[in-house]
Amino acid sequence: TSVAATTGGSITADAGTTSTSVNLTNLSCATTYQFRVKATTGSTNFSGSPLTFTTAACPTPPTASTGSATVTAYGATLNATVQPNGTSAQFEYGITTSYGTTTPLVTTSGSLTQTIGGLICNTTYHYRVRASNGAGSASGNDATFTTGACLNLIPSKTDVSCYGGSNGTATVTAGGGMPPYSYAWSSGQGTATITGRPAGTYAVTVTDAAG
Numbered sequence: 001t002s003v004a005a006t007t008g009g010s011i012t013a014d015a016g017t018t019s020t021s022v023n024l025t026n027l028s029c030a031t032t033y034q035f036r037v038k039a040t041t042g043s044t045n046f047s048g049s050p051l052t053f054t055t056a057a058c059p060t061p062p063t064a065s066t067g068s069a070t071v072t073a074y075g076a077t078l079n080a081t082v083q084p085n086g087t088s089a090q091f092e093y094g095i096t097t098s099y100g101t102t103t104p105l106v107t108t109s110g111s112l113t114q115t116i117g118g119l120i121c122n123t124t125y126h127y128r129v130r131a132s133n134g135a136g137s138a139s140g141n142d143a144t145f146t147t148g149a150c151l152n153l154i155p156s157k158t159d160v161s162c163y164g165g166s167n168g169t170a171t172v173t174a175g176g177g178m179p180p181y182s183y184a185w186s187s188g189q190g191t192a193t194i195t196g197r198p199a200g201t202y203a204v205t206v207t208d209a210a211g
Helices: none
Strands: 003-006 010-013 016-019 032-035 038-041 044-047 051-054 063-071 076-094 106-116 124-133 136-139 143-146 152-158 168-175 182-185 193-197 204-207
Touching (some): 063 124
Antiparallel strands (some): 003 010, 032 051, 038 044, 063 076, 076 124, 168 193
């Protein structure tokens, strides 16, 4: 009986050739390994010629850079840059550098943009981007933004010109918040200024686009 072993996964014997294979796990990345096939018949061992293979390059640890923010009174759009491809990233934000709130985790490479809402007007927030992959994690620099001014109202009026007259006016000037604004006067009018009014007390409710 004769047996011969050939590296590449085949063993040749008198009865023919048998192919064999094995899956290797837990290898190191970017590493060259030597291997050969070995066959045994009775008390005799046979080995194929040694060959080599090199595992794939190691994953690149992520880099993360916090970018600018575009704000409204009650929200913001946050920007960042994250590398490499296949990196998971998200923003964390809050009124201190402890942050406390995170955006949904996404897989990205390059520019990252996420929009957040439900913020407090006229308030400074801290934010940064965080990224991770199989090679590690990284955090971008801390940055801040201040939300827009809260909704504010400035009333003004013009009294009637004479007793019993109906030429009075009332105006409310809205600012801050999130335009456009809607108006609801107790007299039933829906504009910033009401005219042709007799003397009296008038109330107005102003609502911005955020409700």
